[in-house]
Amino acid sequence: MPAQVYAYAESNDVANSVGNYIIKHQNAALQSGETFKIALSGGSLGKVLKKALIDNKDIAAEVKWDKWEVYFSDERLVPLDHEDSNYGLFNSLVLKNLPAHIVLPKVYTIDESLVTGKDGQVQDVDLEKDLEIASKYESNLPKGAKFDVILLGCGPDGHTCSLFPGHNLLNERSKLIAYISDSPKPPPRRITFTFPVLENATTIAFVAEGAGKAPILKEIFENKHTKLPSKLVNDLTTGVQVSWFVDNSAIEGVGIVPSKY
Ligand SMILES: O=C(O)[C@H](O)[C@@H](O)[C@H](O)[C@H](O)COP(=O)(O)O
Numbered sequence: 001m002p003a004q005v006y007a008y009a010e011s012n013d014v015a016n017s018v019g020n021y022i023i024k025h026q027n028a029a030l031q032s033g034e035t036f037k038i039a040l041s042g043g044s045l046g047k048v049l050k051k052a053l054i055d056n057k058d059i060a061a062e063v064k065w066d067k068w069e070v071y072f073s074d075e076r077l078v079p080l081d082h083e084d085s086n087y088g089l090f091n092s093l094v095l096k097n098l099p100a101h102i103v104l105p106k107v108y109t110i111d112e113s114l115v116t117g118k119d120g121q122v123q124d125v126d127l128e129k130d131l132e133i134a135s136k137y138e139s140n141l142p143k144g145a146k147f148d149v150i151l152l153g154c155g156p157d158g159h160t161c162s163l164f165p166g167h168n169l170l171n172e173r174s175k176l177i178a179y180i181s182d183s184p185k186p187p188p189r190r191i192t193f194t195f196p197v198l199e200n201a202t203t204i205a206f207v208a209e210g211a212g213k214a215p216i217l218k219e220i221f222e223n224k225h226t227k228l229p230s231k232l233v234n235d236l237t238t239g240v241q242v243s244w245f246v247d248n249s250a251i252e253g254v255g256i257v258p259s260k261y
Pocket residue numbers: 041042043044045074075076086152153154155156159160161162185207
């Protein structure tokens with residue numbers, strides 16, 4: 001299934017389109033099951049989700065928050081209220097902005113107590129602890145590690161989740177959640193989905209905006225041989241439907257024909 005690219009002039013339209021995509025897959029998941037299992041990334045995605053799920057009142061009215069199970073496709077090993085925490089970002093931009101009557105979703109976070117010492121401070125790299133955090137997070141994954149939707153970003157180097165170009169985690173097949181202690185993008189300690197989880201998803205959507213993304217999108221869509229992590233996800237042949245939601249500047253000069261969602 002070749003990836004679909006949906007492009008818009010305005011950032012608000014990108015967000016609204018992502019919102020409609022989420023609702024479509026939420027409704028499909030709830031037709032056949034009891035919960036909607038979604039995984040989120042960090043970075044600029046938080047703002048997109050706020051625009052889509054909070055600010056757009058039509059979309060907001062369709063979100064069945066009480067049926068959502070929210071995971072993070074990667075997470076930084078920092079306290080949950082730390083400015084680098086992907087959960088913290090989602091919490092401050094989305095969860096905290098939900099009206100009081102809304103039943104909150106079930107959100108799966110890392111075990112914060114393993115990140116900080118007794119003094120509440122972030123501890124130095126401790127590989128055993130990081131492995132424990134990753135294994136604990138893996139034990140909370142949905143049955144069969146099956147996600148209805150995984151939302152991803154694409155870094156300027158082509159990384160996605162915390163899977164970086166050339167890193168040995170790209171070959172990880174036995175662990176569903178792996179830890180990384182040398183992330184080139186700070187902070188260095190993180191956990192991340194591995195390829196077996198990405199391959200098994202029903203749908204994956206990348207969100208990428210701004211002219212800064214154009215060189216890497218050109219590489220992903222025009223260089224058949226590149227082994228960039230985002231390209232490997234883009235080319236998955238395991239039946240997962242991959243989409244990109246971009247603004248026009250992110251695909252300026254890229255040889256693709258976008259559609260409208
Ligand atoms: O925790 C993280 O660092 C993210 O999950 C990471 O994979 C992000 O999605 C990309 O770096 C794109 O980030 P932007 O959307 O901010 O460019």
